[in-house]
Amino acid sequence: MTDREKEILNILKDDPLISQQELADKLNITRSSVAVHITNLMKKGYIKGKGYILNTNDYITVIGGSNIDIQGVPNKKLVMLDSNPGKVDISLGGVGRNIADNSCRLGINTKLISAIGNDLYGNQVLSECKKYGMDIDDCYISNEIPTSIYVSILNDSNDMQVAISHMDILDKIDIDYINSKHQSINESLAVVIDTNLPKDTIDYITSTYSHIPLFVDTVSTAKCLKIKDIIGRFNTIKLNKYEAEALSGIKINTTQDLDDCSNYLLSMGVKNLFITLGKDGVFCANETSSFKIDGVKTDIVSATGAGDAFTAAIIYSFLNEFDIKYTAQVSMAASIIALSHQNTINPNMSIDNIEKILKEMILC
Known part of the structure; x- marks a missing residue:
């Protein structure tokens, strides 16, 4: 003690x-x-x-992707259509799994429902999840389909240039499978999903568990369109500028555009909205307020996983009943910690370290 x-x-x-x-x-x-x-x-x-x-x-349930992240970083400026000398790192990933991992490190009892292959990579995922106290009893384990793999290439600014995700196994998290885990999901304090899930599964979860606070990480511009017609079912949505444009149909170039976009999404029924803007910070909105928090200059080791850390901190803030502004500040601090490590999950993620970042940001 x-x-x-x-x-x-x-x-x-x-x-x-x-x-x-x-x-x-x-x-x-x-x-x-x-x-x-x-x-x-x-x-x-x-x-x-x-x-x-x-x-x-008491626990939250995260339903979404788990995979192995393979990340290539060039030694010099990235040259397209050519072989680039550099470094390749392998770590655990998957948006849902990343959110669950970060949530555990923030002291939240967390259940993960995902699909994992019964193979070398899958066993590594399960072993690491157990190590950090995650409840993985309700994960689907396949003997036929391999564990998902996400391959990303960073540019010379350590930001993602291009990526390919092979996540066919997540089709196994279908309506029947969700039904088989009804009791576990129904007793959750909150349910978090990512849009790697099949569209009909997302529709079923959001309609069946509408009595539970629902959170979504939109993952990508292509996958976020799965929730375009049901966005009002979510308590909170975290998305980036491009995903916000895809869902709202509003091109974002100015702060007024952000206001217009958030007003549209809030009018659809979303209660809390966080639009991450990279180095430019984050725009937040709910029914009582909207504002932009400027970005904080920081050295980026890898941008992969920063959004997932942000989402986990949103959940932590919700459970602690923080207001939207402090939630955004806590979540920005969590993303800064994620940016400072080469792996998708920074092993130093903790509330104590978030508070250190907040003090450096002179936010509290």
Whole structure:
């Protein structure tokens, strides 16, 4: 037990129904930091759920892709239609799996429903997921179809130039399979999906579990079109500028364009909207406010996985009832951590490190 955890435990012994904010004020730390310390105390068995504390049986469910990421980085300026000397890295990936992995590192009890091949790569995915406390009991394991592979090539700015994803196995996460996992999904605090799922599966999940807060990561301009007609079913949607253009039909060149785009999507029923703008920051909107937060200059080691970290931090913020502005700030900090590591998941992802970034950004 850490010294901070001992402090919190001693306070809880005297006042077991104290709020997280009151704890934060007593200890002169942020509420989000209190939340992760409490989660750690619960996992270690020192406390049980009481009042504001999440019960250890409470969890989110992430339904989406799992794969192996193979990433090529050129030593010099990328030359198309030629062989480029450089470096190739292999790591775990898949938007759904990445969100679930980051969520676990942020102290959220997380269940992953995905499709994985019974092969070398698949066993590696399952092993790593278990290592970080992810519940993978409801994953589909195939003896016929291989684990998905995502191959990306970065340019000399360490941003993705082109990628190919082979994710046929996700067709196995069909309506029948979702039905077979109904009880697990139905008891979730929130459900997160990515648009790698088949369109009819997405439609079924969003109609069947409309009583649960639903979150979506739109993945790509092509795949996001699967939700174009049902976007109003989501509590929160995270997308980039190009995906926002594809869903709204509005070309985004100015802040006014962002306003128009968000107003259109909100009018369709979305409650919270986050449009990531790369180095230019993020645009956020809900029914009461809309605003843009400027980007923070940072050294990019790899842009792969930054969006998934952003989404995981949105979920963390939702569970902690943060307002939309602080949610955006926390999520930007999480994406900065992701950008600073060559792997899709930065092993240093944590609430403590998010708070360090926030202080550097002079946001809190």
